[in-house]
Amino acid sequence: MVEHSRREMSSEEFRHWGREVVDWLADYWEQVDRYPVQSQLSPGDVRCMLPESPPEDGEQFEALLRDVQEIIVPGLTHWQSPNFFAFFPANVSGPSVLGELLAAGLGVQGMLWATSPACTELETHVLDWLVDMLGLPRRFKSSGPGGGVIQDSASSATLCALLAARERASGMRCRDEGIGLPLVAYASTQAHSSVEKAAAIAGLGAGNLRLVQADEEFAMRADCLAQAVEEDRKAGRVPFFVCATVGTTSSLAVDPVSEIGRLCRRERLWLHVDAAMAGIAALCPEHRHLHDGLELADSYCVNPHKWMLTNFDCDCFYVADREPLLRALTVLPEYLRTVPSESGQVIDYRDWQIPLGRRFRALKLWFVIRYFGVAGLRRLVRTHVALAREFADWVSADPDFRLAAPPALNLVCFRHVRGDAANRELLERLNSSGQVYLTHTVLDGALALRLCVGQAQTERRHVLAAWELIRAVADGL
Amino acid sequence: MVEHSRREMSSEEFRHWGREVVDWLADYWEQVDRYPVQSQLSPGDVRCMLPESPPEDGEQFEALLRDVQEIIVPGLTHWQSPNFFAFFPANVSGPSVLGELLAAGLGVQGMLWATSPACTELETHVLDWLVDMLGLPRRFKSSGPGGGVIQDSASSATLCALLAARERASGMRCRDEGIGLPLVAYASTQAHSSVEKAAAIAGLGAGNLRLVQADEEFAMRADCLAQAVEEDRKAGRVPFFVCATVGTTSSLAVDPVSEIGRLCRRERLWLHVDAAMAGIAALCPEHRHLHDGLELADSYCVNPHKWMLTNFDCDCFYVADREPLLRALTVLPEYLRTVPSESGQVIDYRDWQIPLGRRFRALKLWFVIRYFGVAGLRRLVRTHVALAREFADWVSADPDFRLAAPPALNLVCFRHVRGDAANRELLERLNSSGQVYLTHTVLDGALALRLCVGQAQTERRHVLAAWELIRAVADGL
Structure with a gap:
């Protein structure tokens, strides 16, 4: 399949590499929880792995897919990870991607x-x-x-x-x-x-x-x-x-x-x-x-x-x-x-x-609407809302933490009782662990951590693991 | 694989339907020249084939793909057709789509x-x-x-x-x-x-x-x-x-x-x-x-x-x-x-x-840049420019037609000598034939037809066929 200065990708090649990319994505989704949720790279790390100039002659598709794995994936923050609780979700699904x-x-x-x-x-x-x-x-x-x-x-x-x-x-x-x-x-x-x-x-x-x-x-x-x-x-x-x-x-x-x-x-x-x-x-x-x-x-x-x-x-x-x-x-x-x-x-x-x-x-x-049906989509919302409520209950019951706002739908805003510096440090350690990704906001003039449950693959065990990690890291502050 | 109110598409299902969609697209590209370039439907024709309400329970992916073929495809104007010469191109390729x-x-x-x-x-x-x-x-x-x-x-x-x-x-x-x-x-x-x-x-x-x-x-x-x-x-x-x-x-x-x-x-x-x-x-x-x-x-x-x-x-x-x-x-x-x-x-x-x-x-x-290489992309431009120049030569040599602007790169603006009404009629008949799709503009106060060569699959035979059709339709005016 080597050919230089291609004008088109042949139909056979597209079928072949299309299957490979589909399988690559299926594998990625199966294993996405194993990657650090937030990319652990430093500024410039991705660019320094890329060649200075574009290729004059075409390359094989295989090389592109290899570079996606080796150069791109380490530079990703994995929004589809079940341990992604940052910002608001941006969840995807098979039917949508297709x-x-x-x-x-x-x-x-x-x-x-x-x-x-x-x-x-x-x-x-x-x-x-x-x-x-x-x-x-x-x-x-x-x-x-x-x-x-x-x-x-x-x-x-x-x-x-x-x-x-x-x-x-x-x-x-x-x-x-x-x-x-x-x-x-x-x-x-x-x-x-x-x-x-x-x-x-x-x-x-x-x-x-x-x-x-x-x-x-x-x-x-x-x-x-x-x-x-x-x-x-x-x-x-x-x-x-x-x-x-x-x-x-x-x-x-x-x-x-x-x-x-x-x-x-x-x-x-x-x-x-x-x-x-x-x-x-x-x-x-x-x-x-x-x-x-x-x-x-x-x-x-x-x-x-x-x-x-x-x-x-x-x-x-x-x-x-x-x-x-x-x-x-x-x-x-x-x-x-x-x-x-x-x-x-x-x-x-x-x-x-x-x-x-x-x-x-x-x-x-x-x-998406047809594949999941309205009932399927509703079920996803209910699952996420229930998980966030449970998390809010854990926070409320823990003397080291306080809710920073009334828990609402799939979002819980909370903070450690020891103030902004401790919360900033907590967030920094959580995210650099790679095990979860949360973001912050300021409410009533004080820092608050946000945990938003919304990824397609997030289950109770992920939310529970996040809470245990939060407590463990907080204990070590 | 029937399941109601799905929460997720399983990995196996995604692999399966991913391959089907890839093959569907490869088939589509192989046959895209057989469809009328501009959709021949009337306003409302697509909507009246769609159910009034969304499904409460999820449907099988197979049903979606069938409806794409039966409801959506007839309602498409085929931008990737080699006979698409309208507007400016919006060409795609395998590596880009992947x-x-x-x-x-x-x-x-x-x-x-x-x-x-x-x-x-x-x-x-x-x-x-x-x-x-x-x-x-x-x-x-x-x-x-x-x-x-x-x-x-x-x-x-x-x-x-x-x-x-x-x-x-x-x-x-x-x-x-x-x-x-x-x-x-x-x-x-x-x-x-x-x-x-x-x-x-x-x-x-x-x-x-x-x-x-x-x-x-x-x-x-x-x-x-x-x-x-x-x-x-x-x-x-x-x-x-x-x-x-x-x-x-x-x-x-x-x-x-x-x-x-x-x-x-x-x-x-x-x-x-x-x-x-x-x-x-x-x-x-x-x-x-x-x-x-x-x-x-x-x-x-x-x-x-x-x-x-x-x-x-x-x-x-x-x-x-x-x-x-x-x-x-x-x-x-x-x-x-x-x-x-x-x-x-x-x-x-x-x-x-x-x-x-x-x-x-x-x-x-x-x-795209890596798969085709700069040389491959350059070759595509040169091919399209050469085809447009040849088309412009045919127009120039025909006493029934005039160039409406200096031919430039991959675009030729031209008109029939018999004035706006004839050109409007010519364009209407060309596009409703489904064999080509051209658009128009106004230059120096008079209607002009635009033929822009830019789709990935367009070859000399398509441009030649377009010119022969234009002449034949013009003869029948």
Whole structure:
């Protein structure tokens, strides 16, 4: 199979190496718990193993796969390890990965309906399914003036929401004329960093995002929001956008969406609800209260790529009225005009997002929903939530530790009683052991460790081992 | 293998279905020329074959694969068909698709160096390789103050360039304070629609993007640019950003980058060069003049996902100075702080892009460069360019047809002599035949057909068959 300066990979070769890669991945998943969860390499360690220059002649695929094992794997932080408890999860599954493989091989662009009708229609359809699966308001379905679209991330969804809000607030003039008003946006101090990033990108300035005070459970205080809006109005500024969070990154706090929503209606502010990870829990009826008040929201997003076995990227973004979004993002050059588009009968998703090109991401989401069934996905959520609750009980029962926030869904924030330095040292030792990976946050001005249960392979024994390790390391401090 | 409400796909099942999907793709590529290139379905045809509700219990993978064949494939426009000559190509290859498969299965997040060092370091390294491969200025290498990053698309690269420019022009104050100046951006009338979209998103307003007149070969007139800048300054506005295009979407026209660059230096404007597809041709020394003047650019982008066998998405974006970009896009919440980041020794690519999360896209690009070698990639470019030239010769020699623009690289713009209505009818009949897929543009106020040669499997016989079909259909008009 040696051949220099190849023009193509032959069909036989693809079949052969495709099987090898599939087996390599299956082996990897079987053994992923044996690797240090967080890569133990130092800056520059990977690069110094790579040749200075690219090869003039082609190499054999075998050499690539060998280098993946020898150079890349030691440089990975293993997000699919059952001992990965850091950040929020980004869990994957066989059906999802095979959906991604198919999408890559088909290589279609879904920028316009005409450039691959199935890519657009499957996306619309599966996003309608998800409205039912999560008990979202019907106004987010494509049958009315609203609808859903897959974005790469909640960051992009938040930006799109903010752009649509900006357009509506400016009487649909901002797209053409620029920001002519002293616009002000709002989110809680606990909101995700992407809200600040969106305000910066959109040209509002991060300083015109008000970070509203949170209560003792880290949820936005609606009374403080009302006050901030009033003060801004008095000062001649123009409030236009509120981002409420269902499940903050630090502690999974849930903002009072109903109360915020009523205020937004009254004040005519765009309400975006960011439920990036936590929204997935609404698969289960017992968690559906997370979405209380959502019927008052103008837009919403949730990430199957976090906690629904769908590999990144797959953020589902919904709007109740697509017009301001399209107005903000549509540009129609001659070379993209098509007959179906001009008929008004079809969706062209390029106008619902920042980039023009788009992959066939609905395929993997469709595969996941069908392969696991709604019941299977629900079971995964329940398993993770039960494990996190058990962990929280262990923490509560241990005199050396305290919960740092009310345990919520699959996340437990906790700290050792001996203060920040001890907690920092504890975290550092845990992660450099390679046996687990946790991350931290600051709550009430003090460091807290976060343990989030969300990987596909995580079982009770992994959570228990993590807790035993935490206690052992803490004892040795 | 029937099991309801699955929690996981077993390793054996993944190996089995992985092989099936690999074989399915190999079969698909072998037969892709037999499908109508553009999907022949009508709006709604795909959706009406999909069940109203998602399944409560899991389904067998076999059922998914069957539905891909029966429901999805007829709804695809086959971008990988050798008879696809529309838009710009988005060619894929075996090694790229297998790289994507690995990236999906590893499921790592490259948002921070620490969240997978190999993901960041391989990206930096391969983007440095590409600087050498395309003969780009050394200032785009990561060894100095600049460097490269993979974006999803040239649209996002253009937006990032504009945001960095906006930050620099505002004395690094726009990120926090918002747009306080009457900023004006420039591109030619032939520039990609994403420049207008970026101006809208960034809050400048699309009306503050000046579309500068192009010459008879559709390249930006540097004298008109100079005049526009002067007029805006006189009117009290603040010119800050120019997007020059190397290879416009309509006709692959190349703006005079050297001349524009000198003007930008003199006027202290940020120069971004968008070489989305055409830049790949610089793999070949005989096309490297495309990059003349690039040493004057502040940023640059080129898309391996268009013409370098790397499946979408993979846009390579470079800056000569990373500081304004990082200033525009960095937000650092507590939960993302890591020791390596604070050491200043590593790159955290989340600060180089709009979203936070990111896939391990460098893997597929690394695979492509190594498997084909630089010589193999160069050969692909030369093959496509030669085929397009031959097609242009056939057009020139036919009294019924005229070239609509100078043939450039792998694109030929042409038209039938009988005017717009005839050309529209010709295009409609060609595409609805399913035998080829071409798109159109408007040049000099008249419709033109575009034939772009760029798919991996396209050979001389396909281009010849396309020409024979075009002539036959034209004869029947």
